[in-house]
């Protein structure tokens with residue numbers, strides 16, 4: 332792989348004391364962003380922002396210049412970041428706090444729920460899991476194993492049960508048991524399948540019948556290796572169930588997950604978590620700066 | 630979307646009225662449009678560059694500018710080039726001279742390996758009259774064995790699994806089991822793994838070494854973006870697979886990863902997976918894939934008739 336670390340310096344040099352950016356440097360920047368799955372549209376936006384900054388703030392000193400790029404990218408994510416992302420021991424405004432986890436097939440929903448359950452429990456919260464993926468072969472068994480690993484109870488009705496009924500049960504049980512937080516797993520579904528998306532909307536709706544305002548969070552899980560289709564996914568899931576946050580999984584490979592920049596910006600949702608492995612402790616709170624640094628390989 | 634690319638190209642050509650031949654200078658805008666369309670479809674950055682250069686070279690020799698619709702004519706060149714890369718011949722699964730035929734399935738986490746393993750078993754049973762056994766060599770993922778067993782049960786196919794976390798042993802014993810039961814095909818489902826996970830990549834290489842499969846298939850999610858080339862290359866270096874399976878094509882992804890992988894590793898795409906149900910499996914059609922990546926409708930046939 333090409334070294335990406337030099338780009339900041341080059342960018343600094345290329346625009347120092349000038350009011351335009353060297354085309355060669357922009358090409359290099361474009362390559363970095365595109366190969367990180369940032370996408371053509373967002374890449375053009377970032378480059379435009381940089382050119383505008385350079386034209387406006389002429390004669391910046393070179394150390395300032397080095398940060399322009401990162402700042403501009405972080406800004407796309409920053410505007411939408413929550414004040415205090417994911418403090419697992421923070422008090423919820425309402426109890427039980429219901430979190431529904433959604434996404435296309437195989438992105439890491441069930442695993443992310445297992446990891447979140449662990450984090451909340453470690454922080455002293457009382458957690459309940461809901462097995463509302465009743466469709467995928469052995470999905471309930473899989474969540475059951477995660478519930479054992481995290482040492483939290485699971486509400487389930489077995490395979491092929493009505494997922495909305497399981498979700499309803501889960502919220503009810505969470506209320507009755509005085510749980511702090513319930514995490515509801517749902518079956519993977521492609522966003523272009525209308526009937527499955529309608530079903531998801533229904534699963535969401537029934538939860539609100541038990542507890543006012545539930546679910547309080549709807550987390551869309553995106554796989555970091557996914558390309559431009561992630562934008563389609565995010566748009567469709569938002570239109571059916573109104574996403575409140577993103578989890579970006581599988582960042583332990585070489586994929587950069589750059590698509591979340593455009594998704595976060597366009598849909599006005601924060602990235603809350605990143606998945607960095609298959610073990611229970613492999614979930615981290617999203618950090619914009621670290622993320623942008625990793626795009627540039629440092 | 631064909632209209633998209635084609636009309637964009639038409640626009641790009643508009644400024645060229647009166648020019649007789651394509652040159653590096655007057656083709657630049659067109660090349661940029663094509664490159665952008667490819668990047669939007671998740672074709673890898675390098676692959677897109679290489680591809681547009683090739684298309685440009687081809688166009689230089691043809692009388693594109695004097696055609697009635699230069700935009701369409703050029704789009705046709707792009708499309709033809711892509712179909713050529715994908716290759717025309719449909720490639721089948723390799724069969725062993727002395728049974729059992731052993732098929733090894735590998736890929737990243739969540740790409741669709743387990744589902745595909747069951748689909749392939751069903752397909753081989755129904756289309757080729759074969760008697761497969763599935764080997765549960767994913768000894769890590771929670772409930773992976775149960776998932777495979779549930780799927781296998783629905784197609785009345787046996788599964789070989791053991792309690793111990795030893796994937797190489799599962800694979801070897803499944804092959805012995807097939808021999809003793811006179812089953813002619815073994816399909817080995819393996820755990821998802823990251824190409825950068827040294828230990829796990831060693832494991833799959835060891836499985837391959839131990840069972841000497843007749844066919845090794847790399848399963849890849851069609852929604853994959855720029856990173857597809859890294860993973861496809863790394864798996865190929867480690868297990869030298871014979872073919873690629875593209876999954877989740879029932880979505881609306883453009884699927885540029887298919888072009889990237891084919892260009893970089895030059896292995897045939899043997900199957901596509903188009904749903905969660907076990908009958909959602911189909912052969913790979915180069916022309917459909919090219920149309921999908923370019924976002925084209927029927928206009929190719931229109932150009933062909935013209």
Ligand SMILES: Nc1nc2c(ncn2[C@@H]2O[C@H](COP(=O)(O)OP(=O)(O)OP(=O)(O)O)[C@@H](O)[C@H]2O)c(=O)[nH]1
Nearest residue numbers: 436437438439440441442519581606607608738739
């Ligand atoms: N390397 C890595 N693997 C992950 C990560 N998150 C999940 N996985 C793996 O990805 C695969 C799919 O994860 P699941 O949690 O089953 O995904 P899902 O979205 O629930 O899948 P469906 O319910 O089938 O749609 C499993 O093999 C997980 O171990 C991650 O952050 N890194």
Ligand SMILES: Nc1nc2c(ncn2[C@@H]2O[C@H](COP(=O)(O)OP(=O)(O)OP(=O)(O)O)[C@@H](O)[C@H]2O)c(=O)[nH]1
Nearest residue numbers: 436437738739740741742743744821877902903904
């Ligand atoms: N829509 C759709 N879903 C698919 C397809 N193939 C697999 N899936 C789904 O994708 C998810 C992951 O599939 P698996 O077969 O479990 O993937 P895997 O590669 O075995 O996953 P790991 O063993 O965790 O690495 C499941 O929800 C499957 O039902 C497909 O072609 N289309």
Ligand SMILES: [Mg+2]
Nearest residue numbers: 440441464470
């Ligand atoms: Mg799941």
Ligand SMILES: [Mg+2]
Nearest residue numbers: 742743767773
């Ligand atoms: Mg599997």
